[in-house]
Amino acid sequence: MLNLNWLQTFVTLVDTGHFTHTAEKLFMTQPGVSQHINKLESACGHALILREKKSFDLTEQGRLVYQYAQQLLMSEQHLFEQLIFDNPDEGECKLACSGALALMLYPKLLSVQAEHRKLVMQLKAAPNHEILNAINTGDIDLGIVTNMSSDAQKSSDFTVEQVGHEALCLILPVKYEAQPITEQLLIDLGLISHPDAKHYLSLYFSQSQLPFFTNTRLEEIPKTGFVNQINQILLPVAKGLGFTVLPQSIVDSFNDQESLTIFKPDKPVIEMLYLVKKRNRVLPARFEQVSSLIKSSLLAQIE
Amino acid sequence: MLNLNWLQTFVTLVDTGHFTHTAEKLFMTQPGVSQHINKLESACGHALILREKKSFDLTEQGRLVYQYAQQLLMSEQHLFEQLIFDNPDEGECKLACSGALALMLYPKLLSVQAEHRKLVMQLKAAPNHEILNAINTGDIDLGIVTNMSSDAQKSSDFTVEQVGHEALCLILPVKYEAQPITEQLLIDLGLISHPDAKHYLSLYFSQSQLPFFTNTRLEEIPKTGFVNQINQILLPVAKGLGFTVLPQSIVDSFNDQESLTIFKPDKPVIEMLYLVKKRNRVLPARFEQVSSLIKSSLLAQIE
DNA sequence: TGTTATTGATAATTTTTTGTTATGAGGTGG
DNA sequence: CCACCTCATAACAAAAAATTATCAATAACA
Structure with missing residues (x-):
């Protein structure tokens, strides 16, 4: 497995073209840089740089690993951003309801997505018991079901809110x-x-x-x-x-x-309609607008 | 930085839902699994799982990290595949030539790409010296230039082949x-x-x-x-x-x-046309078909 | 063309990290 | 209620990584 530190060192080395400068930039010693590159090379099973005189050239494998490493470091940074800031306009919303409701809700959900392209709506039409099951396994974040009674014994696993009829x-x-x-x-x-x-x-x-x-x-x-x-x-x-x-x-x-x-x-x-999510699960910020959309849609329908 | 081993352990843990089974699957001991999860959590700065009784639930951050880790493990595997097998029908080909030649070559290159969608052709029209420079920095893999003479002093840095006129x-x-x-x-x-x-x-x-x-x-x-x-x-x-x-x-x-x-x-x-690449650079397999396409195109043109 | 300064590699040593064993607390099922 | 299972913790052993001290090779410069 490729150690992220080695990759970071490798990227910096390729960027600077210089072992000593890389060491300074990463607050380590020059032999450390050499070791990182050696370890990375043996982990990859290929030479990544061709050392000649003082400078070096990338091998084809080196190019591949460099590309990969850059992507990786970027995407890790993106992950950390996601972790600290719960962006209400980005991410997947996996929803489920009956076919009848899907018919009504999906267009509204899509118009939200049209405004926030990084907010991806996934709506699945399914029967009650399947919805509850999917919420339980985490395949679905939020569901709308009709009767909770038949699955009452499990109901302690869910947070249920009546949202219309x-x-x-x-x-x-x-x-x-x-x-x-x-x-x-x-x-x-x-x-x-x-x-x-x-x-x-x-x-x-x-x-x-x-x-x-x-x-x-x-x-x-x-x-x-x-x-x-x-x-x-x-x-x-x-x-x-x-x-x-x-x-x-x-x-x-x-x-x-x-x-x-x-x-x-x-x-x-x-028939009563219940908005259901997994108990104890605090949904990300993006579900705020989704569930208020659902509620207002279902209320509007009753009028 | 997130250690890949921790992520692997985390993914397995989420999949199995079981610390001990995870340990067995990954040939490690159960306390090792606990430690990996702890380290991952502190590296992320968030709880990833909510431990309750025997089982656990993922937190929202846990879900994000799980998704991320899965992608990561997949893409590392993909990298290794790329490293051991130089697929002639996959990868980027960064080419450069004069505008005149580009006009002729680009359609042909695109028809190759149309057959192999993972083979991405990048063709840049540029003057001679810019092409040579880009080959030198590695921004361009393969170039077609006319006169090598003016940059003759550098010519030892390149592999040059006359391909037409x-x-x-x-x-x-x-x-x-x-x-x-x-x-x-x-x-x-x-x-x-x-x-x-x-x-x-x-x-x-x-x-x-x-x-x-x-x-x-x-x-x-x-x-x-x-x-x-x-x-x-x-x-x-x-x-x-x-x-x-x-x-x-x-x-x-x-x-x-x-x-x-x-x-x-x-x-x-x-004016002579030369196919130029960086000296000592062994281009990946995909350049076989590209350079033979270039050669045959330029020969055909002479007739 | 010597002479000095830089650069990167290597070996030995220290430090840090990681993994294991031993153990215990809390919960489950017969 | 007892035996068992699951996970957490602490102490210790093993492995990995970083550093220091060198050295050989090259470049820079007088």
């Missing part, structure tokens, strides 16, 4: 507009499924006070479609091929609203 | 086509100057056996223009604003040939 909609083809919803109707129509469909469905029926489907019987609904592209889920519904359950925001952003009908339950179905 | 042309506006060339005509017409004009002029008159301009009187020719864009020098000549001296290849690549007339001296004026 979103209405869930039961969506059918427009031709059922005037019809009363029955369990049999839904079974006949079939479900257009998607990654969060199961979770949304059980949430919807348990909250909406509709006397349909106890949890055990949700499986009985036939699946007449599946997509994991959030903005394409409503296409088959619009074409009359099935029903589905999605957050309000997805429905709002769909082009062909006239082909859909949204069922109005007696009691609106709301 | 190029005809020099005296170019006038087409309206002088039928006219005999006299010294007075040139003075009346005026010189369209460019960076190599003086050198080309003295070469031309000393070789062409025209009884014009002893070197001392070259200065008397009035300058009626100047450009340092090689492919724009002939524009003012075509418009009748002056004469100039340029290599044949530049004339050939000019669009508006009909507006020019090229003087035919009794004895054609040739």
Whole structure:
């Protein structure tokens, strides 16, 4: 392994072209410089300089090592700067949320990044449990999840903050507009499924006070479609091929609203949104603006 | 300064999450691991891990250092690979030649680079003495120059190889086509100057056996223009604003040939082209294809 | 062309750093 | 609750690095 001190000495030597001057510059003795170069050479397995008379020339390997060393010393300096100053406009933000929220949030995050090019936004759409898992391993810095309950036993590992809520909609083809919803109707129509469909469905029926489907019987609904592209889920519904359950925001952003009908339950179905990070983790300064952006976006949506 | 061994230990520790396992993996003892981490932390001036119970969490600084260390270890490995294997298709080629030759060579060099994206061609157009100087300092790996004579005293510092020659042309506006060339005509017409004009002029008159301009009187020719864009020098000549001296290849690549007339001296004026590198310097493998490309290009041009 | 001053290499010695062993405190799991 | 595992600490041994004291080779200069 290449010792950084040797590299520093080597760079200075190449710059000055002079062993003694290098020693003075680095507050060491001249034999020390010779030794550093010798050690570096044997660590590299190659001669780095060709000594001739008083001066020397770089070998090709010497050039490579010189380039490498310069980069290295620069990047170490950069690291130290990062360590002492937590720049709010620089660094990676690894975020995760549901596909529905990603659809809304990603453009806003990107406009922040457009202003601060060194602030790199990474947004991953994933189901709840995967988000929590990724936060735990440190793959994700900050996540937005819906229900914390099912992972409650782990919840002590997280810092959770409620940041908003979103209405869930039961969506059918427009031709059922005037019809009363029955369990049999839904079974006949079939479900257009998607990654969060199961979770949304059980949430919807348990909250909406509709006397349909106890949890055990949700499986009985036939699946007449599946997509994991959030903005394409409503296409088959619009074409009359099935029903589905999605957050309000997805429905709002769909082009062909006239082909859909949204069922109005007696009691609106709301899912809570939680901003989650790892417990004890103090996020860098850049997450200030990110989380306030998230909060204001989610609040604005409720209006 | 951050010791590479400490960083290696730190990375392994973060990966395993386990001091003892880290020690085993790196063939050291467990207290050694503890010490490495302590030293790294004090060198960074920050806690890198938060020890709690048996396990630990990374601090934000720890994350930064981890990222940095991973990059570093990777790039050191890359360096070693470069040192043992001189890849003919990877690396920088820093070349220099006259503007005229650059015009011809650069497209060819770029088509080589297009095939081998890691082979980066850097071509600089510069006058002779600047090229020799840059080769001497190591800023340029390989150069093409015309006359070595004036820097002959230094020539022992270089390895020189003749690689071709190029005809020099005296170019006038087409309206002088039928006219005999006299010294007075040139003075009346005026010189369209460019960076190599003086050198080309003295070469031309000393070789062409025209009884014009002893070197001392070259200065008397009035300058009626100047450009340092090689492919724009002939524009003012075509418009009748002056004469100039340029290599044949530049004339050939000019669009508006009909507006020019090229003087035919009794004895054609040739300037030799030399491929020059620093003496004793063994260039990396990638220069094989570069110099054979240069040679074949210059030979092809002579035909 | 001697003569002196510089420059870098080498060897021996000292100092500093690093790694190991021995041990202990705190936590875990059967 | 006991045996075990994990990491921290201190004392010591080993290795690495720096320094001093030289020397040979070259350059500079009278």
